[in-house]
Amino acid sequence: xxxxxxxxxxxxxxxxxxxxxxxxxxxxxxxxxxxxxxxxxxxxxxxxxxxxxxxxxxxxxxxxxxxxxxxxxxxxxxxxxxxxxxxxxxxxxxxxxxxxxxxxxxxxxxxxxxxxxxxxxxxxxxxxxxxxxxxxxxxxxxxxxxxxxxxxxxxxxxxxxxxxxxxxxxxxxxxxxxxxxxxxxxxxxxxx
Amino acid sequence: xxxxxxxxxxxxxxxxxxxxxxxxxxxxxxxxxxxxxxxxxxxxxxxxxxxxxxxxxxxxxxxxxxxxxxxxxxxxxxxxxxxxxxxxxxxxxxxxxxxxxxxxxxxxxxxxxxxxxxxxxxxxxxxxxxxxxxxxxxxxxxxxxxxxxxxxxxxxxxxxxxxxxxxxxxxxxxxxxxxxxxxxxxxxxxxxxxxxxxxxxxxxxxxxxxxxxxxxxxxxxxxxxxxxxxxxxxxxxxxxxxxxxxxxxxxxxxxxxxxxxxxxxxxxxxxxxxxxxxxxxxxxxxxxxxxxxxxxxxxxxxxxxxxxxxxxxxxxxxxxxxxxxxxxxxxxxxxxxxxxxxxxxxxxxxxxxxxxxxxxxxxxxxxxxxxxxxxxxxxxxxxxxxxxxxxxxxxxxxxxxxxxxxxxxxxxxxxxxxxxxxxx
Numbered sequence: 001x002x003x004x005x006x007x008x009x010x011x012x013x014x015x016x017x018x019x020x021x022x023x024x025x026x027x028x029x030x031x032x033x034x035x036x037x038x039x040x041x042x043x044x045x046x047x048x049x050x051x052x053x054x055x056x057x058x059x060x061x062x063x064x065x066x067x068x069x070x071x072x073x074x075x076x077x078x079x080x081x082x083x084x085x086x087x088x089x090x091x092x093x094x095x096x097x098x099x100x101x102x103x104x105x106x107x108x109x110x111x112x113x114x115x116x117x118x119x120x121x122x123x124x125x126x127x128x129x130x131x132x133x134x135x136x137x138x139x140x141x142x143x144x145x146x147x148x149x150x151x152x153x154x155x156x157x158x159x160x161x162x163x164x165x166x167x168x169x170x171x172x173x174x175x176x177x178x179x180x181x182x183x184x185x186x187x188x189x190x191x192x
Numbered sequence: 193x194x195x196x197x198x199x200x201x202x203x204x205x206x207x208x209x210x211x212x213x214x215x216x217x218x219x220x221x222x223x224x225x226x227x228x229x230x231x232x233x234x235x236x237x238x239x240x241x242x243x244x245x246x247x248x249x250x251x252x253x254x255x256x257x258x259x260x261x262x263x264x265x266x267x268x269x270x271x272x273x274x275x276x277x278x279x280x281x282x283x284x285x286x287x288x289x290x291x292x293x294x295x296x297x298x299x300x301x302x303x304x305x306x307x308x309x310x311x312x313x314x315x316x317x318x319x320x321x322x323x324x325x326x327x328x329x330x331x332x333x334x335x336x337x338x339x340x341x342x343x344x345x346x347x348x349x350x351x352x353x354x355x356x357x358x359x360x361x362x363x364x365x366x367x368x369x370x371x372x373x374x375x376x377x378x379x380x381x382x383x384x385x386x387x388x389x390x391x392x393x394x395x396x397x398x399x400x401x402x403x404x405x406x407x408x409x410x411x412x413x414x415x416x417x418x419x420x421x422x423x424x425x426x427x428x429x430x431x432x433x434x435x436x437x438x439x440x441x442x443x444x445x446x447x448x449x450x451x452x453x454x455x456x457x458x459x460x461x462x463x464x465x466x467x468x469x470x471x472x473x474x475x476x477x478x479x480x481x482x483x484x485x486x487x488x489x490x491x492x493x494x495x496x497x498x499x500x501x502x503x504x505x506x507x508x509x510x511x512x513x514x515x516x517x518x519x520x521x522x523x524x525x526x527x528x529x530x531x532x533x534x535x536x537x538x539x540x541x542x543x544x545x546x547x548x549x550x551x552x553x554x555x556x557x558x559x560x561x562x563x564x565x566x567x568x569x570x571x572x573x574x575x576x577x578x579x580x581x582x583x584x585x586x587x588x589x590x591x592x593x594x595x596x597x598x599x600x601x602x603x604x605x606x607x608x609x610x611x612x613x614x615x616x
Contacts, residue, residue, distance in 0.1 A: 046280035050255050054277040 417522025518579030
């Protein structure tokens with residue numbers, strides 16, 4: 001450290017040659033510094049890593065949902081990794097509306113078939129977080145305002161989503177995200 | 193006095209900062225070229241080791257606090273959560289838990305160094321007293337930290353220690369209720385202990401800063417206990433003592449690591465694996481090892497108030513030590529009688545610690561009373577009288593002199609002896 005200062009340079013060690021010469025001492029100093037840096041990193045890592053999700057948090061990474069009690073037209077909200085997950089049992093009219101929407105009208109074009117599992121058209125599963133600034137959109141309950149497209153309506157800044165969870169009216173830039181999930185049976189899914 | 197500093201640093205960025213805020217000049221002055229007696233032995237490492245302890249305790253403590261719950265319902269389980277679930281939580285906790293012991297052992301040796309070499313004597317009285325303040329704050333911090341895991345020993349330790357204040361007449365019980373924030377050790381107590389346990393280490397940092405500031409005014413004492421006479425008696429702090437401290441730090445961290453990785457629970461009490469139960473006191477209540485001597489003093493006195501006063505007195509007496517010791521010779525090396533009695537005092541401290549581990553029955557009562565008696569006699573009677581009676585050995589003329597002449601160095605090439613060397 002002292003060698004970085006002019007004041008200390010006057011005390012320059014006898015091992016140093018005239019300025020510009022590389023000496024054994026320079027090598028030793030480099031090795032020592034490198035060793036110290038590696039050591040500091042090894043010490044810092046456990047501290048930093050302790051702030052990552054702990055094992056009990058990671059253990060909550062998947063949730064089983066029983067779909068049997070959810071009747072047509074009804075939506076439920078479950079919690080996965082601390083986030084709301086919308087599970088909606090769509091009516092035939094809602095499915096048709098979502099499938100018939102021309103992709104050209106969409107802000108982020110995506111076919112409805114790409115947003116549901118094949119053979120399970122009636123179930124739309126979404127991460128219930130507005131892609132604008134993270135509010136939870138209304139519309140999962142039939143009594144909620146659902147906006148002009150019959151899907152979801154975000155109360156924070158007025159973004160609107162259709163029955164496939166695709167954004168139809170800004171300011172949200174993207175469709176509602178799809179969580180990873182799989183059907184374990186016709187009435188049971190595993191999210192995560 | 194306002195005005196920019198004329199910085200000597202070549203690096204333009206450092207120079208720019210240094211001109212406006214001369215921290216680099218200060219560091220260079222206080223830790224670079226700072227003239228330090230050249231005859232330090234390894235006892236002079238322990239101040240630096242204590243600083244390392246404080247830094248490690250604060251850092252690990254901050255990360256532990258991110259996962260700890262200061263609530264009686266959650267505290268015990270949150271510790272288990274740290275041990276099992278949090279990434280490297282076991283490491284953070286073991287380093288912190290054993291760190292308390294490491295901090296105390298280092299501090300006790302540091303204090304012994306001061307006692308043996310007379311570092312508390314003029315002009316370093318205030319430096320010493322700041323050190324005693326550090327010890328007291330450390331003890332308060334350690335005690336409150338020990339309560340946080342909310343095991344049986346945590347709970348009953350907190351109960352016993354806070355009840356010490358009930359010994360004071362009239363106001364005693366009121367003070368205890370105030371400390372508890374209730375009528376027993378409970379959630380409010382745990383909450384405030386956590387708040388204070390987080391705060392006090394930063395108070396320590398402040399007092400340590402003053403301790404070091406005072407040290408850099410008086411300069412360090414040394415094993416001979418005589419003043420620095422000329423630049424010839426000193427070495428620049430860097431690289432000589434930065435390297436010597438580094439050696440000590442490496443050895444010290446190895447010891448610490450052995451505890452953390454191989455015997456993390458040796459210094460702890462198994463009772464603290466049982467969650468706190470306010471309805472059942474464990475069969476053996478024992479404080480952590482670093483409090484045992486004071487605990488033994490407390491129990492050696494049959495009277496409640498007197499016992500408490502003696503216990504606190506055993507620490508308070510250190511504040512006036514610079515005036516109790518009437519000898520003007522600092523280092524025990526030149527005090528033939530003190531040199532032996534200081535070991536008797538150390539023995540009394542160790543015996544007290546040993547007695548503190550055992551139930552106050554039979555021989556342990558007698559032993560702890562004798563040791564308590566000597567502990568106080570040493571400071572209050574022997575030191576004031578000894579300074580008048582003892583005939584010290586002749587002091588060397590300078591720090592350099594015994595090195596150059598006496599101790600097997602043989603004649604030196606040239607005549608380095610009395611010639612003032614050129615040194616920054």
